[in-house]
Amino acid sequence: MKDSVIQVRDFSKIYGDVVAVDAISFEVQRGEIFGLLGPNGAGKTSTLESLEGLRTPDGGSLQVMGINPARQSRKLRDVIGVQLQSSGLPDSIRVDEAMKFFSAYHGVAPRYDLLDRLGLAEKRRAQYYQLSAGQQRRLALALAVAHDPPVLLLDEPTAGLDVPSRVELHNLMRELQAAGTTIILATHDMAEAEEMSDRVAILLRGKIAATGTPLELTATGAGLTKVSVHTKSSSLSVPGVTFPAVSQQGLKDEYVIYFSSDIGPTVSAIIAHIEAQEDTLIDLRVERPSLEDRFLEITRTEGTNTGGTQ
Amino acid sequence: MSAFVNHFSFEFRTGIRNKTLLLLNYLLPLGFYAMMGLIMTEINPGFVETMIPAMVVFAILSGMLLGLPDPLVAAREAGIFRSYKINGVPPFSILVIPALTTILHTAVAAAIITATAPLFFDAPLPVSWPGFVATFLATAFSYAGLGVLIGVISPSSRMTVLWSQLIYLPSMMLGGMMIPHDILPEAMGKVAQLLPATQAMNAFRGLAYDLAADFDPWGSLIVLLASGMLAFGLAIYLFNWDRRNTTQRGHPLLALLALLPYAVGMLLLS
Numbered sequence: 001m002k003d004s005v006i007q008v009r010d011f012s013k014i015y016g017d018v019v020a021v022d023a024i025s026f027e028v029q030r031g032e033i034f035g036l037l038g039p040n041g042a043g044k045t046s047t048l049e050s051l052e053g054l055r056t057p058d059g060g061s062l063q064v065m066g067i068n069p070a071r072q073s074r075k076l077r078d079v080i081g082v083q084l085q086s087s088g089l090p091d092s093i094r095v096d097e098a099m100k101f102f103s104a105y106h107g108v109a110p111r112y113d114l115l116d117r118l119g120l121a122e123k124r125r126a127q128y129y130q131l132s133a134g135q136q137r138r139l140a141l142a143l144a145v146a147h148d149p150p151v152l153l154l155d156e157p158t159a160g161l162d163v164p165s166r167v168e169l170h171n172l173m174r175e176l177q178a179a180g181t182t183i184i185l186a187t188h189d190m191a192e193a194e195e196m197s198d199r200v201a202i203l204l205r206g207k208i209a210a211t212g213t214p215l216e217l218t219a220t221g222a223g224l225t226k227v228s229v230h231t232k233s234s235s236l237s238v239p240g241v242t243f244p245a246v247s248q249q250g251l252k253d254e255y256v257i258y259f260s261s262d263i264g265p266t267v268s269a270i271i272a273h274i275e276a277q278e279d280t281l282i283d284l285r286v287e288r289p290s291l292e293d294r295f296l297e298i299t300r301t302e303g304t305n306t307g308g309t310q
Numbered sequence: 311m312s313a314f315v316n317h318f319s320f321e322f323r324t325g326i327r328n329k330t331l332l333l334l335n336y337l338l339p340l341g342f343y344a345m346m347g348l349i350m351t352e353i354n355p356g357f358v359e360t361m362i363p364a365m366v367v368f369a370i371l372s373g374m375l376l377g378l379p380d381p382l383v384a385a386r387e388a389g390i391f392r393s394y395k396i397n398g399v400p401p402f403s404i405l406v407i408p409a410l411t412t413i414l415h416t417a418v419a420a421a422i423i424t425a426t427a428p429l430f431f432d433a434p435l436p437v438s439w440p441g442f443v444a445t446f447l448a449t450a451f452s453y454a455g456l457g458v459l460i461g462v463i464s465p466s467s468r469m470t471v472l473w474s475q476l477i478y479l480p481s482m483m484l485g486g487m488m489i490p491h492d493i494l495p496e497a498m499g500k501v502a503q504l505l506p507a508t509q510a511m512n513a514f515r516g517l518a519y520d521l522a523a524d525f526d527p528w529g530s531l532i533v534l535l536a537s538g539m540l541a542f543g544l545a546i547y548l549f550n551w552d553r554r555n556t557t558q559r560g561h562p563l564l565a566l567l568a569l570l571p572y573a574v575g576m577l578l579l580s
Contacts, residue, residue: 054392054395054396054551073395077396077397082393082396084393084396088388088389088392090324090385090390092324092327101317102397104317105317106397106398107313127327
């Protein structure tokens with residue numbers, strides 16, 4: 001039986017004349033990582049901030065572990081950990097002070113081990129303004145999980161992080177998930193969403209344009225397969241060269257990229273063309289479309305349908 | 311309790327760690343005190359009679375009006391209060407703890423002034439220490455309330471300076487610190503009673519120095535305390551977690567109610 005931890009029902013948020021979120025609904029199950037994707041202004045942050053109790057919904061209802069975030073902020077703070085998009089800490093606070101400060105308000109012992117784990121051991125005595133952007137985000141994450149909350153809300157957690165920090169953060173997220181923590185991950189990073197999320201919702205202009213597992217979303221696209229080809233003499237780059245079942249093509253770095261609705265005839269024709277031109281095949285990759293491809297497809301379709309530009 | 315103590319400890323250290331606050335809590339009042347001691351005592355020998363309370367009131371003005379409001383505005387603008395809300399830091403702590411730590415910094419500056427002025431400038435010590443301490447605390451409380459209230463209602467750092475200066479400059483000129491209240495024209499003297507500094511200097515004269523007060527010094531003490539309580543109450547009522555909140559509990563002009571005790575004092579105290 002499913003155990004729904006977060007329930008969003010017909011939730012709307014309006015700022016003046018602007019409908020930031022328009023009657024969206026979704027649920028997040030216990031232990032799930034739920035990706036919230038969308039371009040800037042899609043409504044991700046409004047949704048997250050309403051779940052965090054920072055905004056009051058203008059319509060519909062929200063529940064986090066049975067708690068109404070707008071009305072039960074005291075109960076809410078014990079069950080959620082939040083990594084905000086903006087800094088959220090005074091410039092002059094030291095790293096160890098910040099851990100002590102917030103742990104005291106949550107009534108738990110400071111988790112200095114998390115600072116070590118997230119690569120901040122040498123920065124314990126540094127003031128917040130002395131940290132790099134990546135270090136600030138790692139500190140924010142350490143503070144968000146220090147009271148061991150069952151629900152974690154992360155807003156662009158890896159923005160500005162270098163590769164090792166990003167890997168460490170992903171490992172920590174997986175550990176937390178394995179321990180039963182439910183995570184909402186708002187991100188622009190499609191690769192991260194695809195890698196980390198059990199399910200995602202794509203928000204566009206305040207509405208959910210698509211939802212499902214990353215695999216479901218990519219499978220429900222136009223059904224095109226991506227074929228990337230790199231040859232020695234670039235014989236494929238010549239204008240006017242076409243292949244069967246290819247609906248779109250483009251160039252990326254040294255690869256010619258085709259989107260095919262029938263992979264067999266397309267690949268056969270490409271290889272035949274390379275041989276006929278006495279060119280040499282260096283690399284040929286056949287991939288299902290990524291979440292990013294699907295995301296771009298959805299934003300293009302929605303933009304066309306509504307006449308919008310996003 | 312542990313959270314409150316931690317928060318207090320952090321804010322107190324910020325008052326020294328932050329260069330602007332260090333300047334406003336210590337360097338400006340002590341520098342001004344040294345300058346006034348060297349210059350004013352030569353120009354106006356009568357100044358020395360109330361030099362200690364005047365410089366203590368200046369230290370309070372500097373810390374509470376110039377130092378206290380802007381960090382509150384800056385923290386709200388930077389989203390720090392949002393983070394505090396999520397982690398359970400109550401508005402009471404956000405507003406009262408910086409006020410308490412600033413009072414403590416001001417008390418240190420005041421102690422330095424009080425201890426050194428007799429040695430360096432022959433300034434007389436208070437004749438009543440309880441009266442001196444009570445007036446100091448009431449004045450600091452009153453100005454802290456106003457400082458916090460300005461921090462809450464001010465929409466930006468630029469406006470904070472404007473609101474603070476609206477009280478700071480008249481306090482400096484008409485508050486009885488540089489020019490004795492009794493030599494002001496009568497109408498001007500009445501208007502000056504709207505300033506916390508005037509009430510503070512009057513209470514210091516009557517309750518700490520056994521000098522002739524211009525009006526009832528106990529009344530001044532009550533006015534300072536009443537204004538402080540009103541200002542803190544209004545600050546907590548008008549508090550906003552962030553500037554993007556569209557719901558406000560009251561219009562910022564409600565803050566003017568904090569000056570009501572001074573208006574009543576102006577009418578009743580003579």
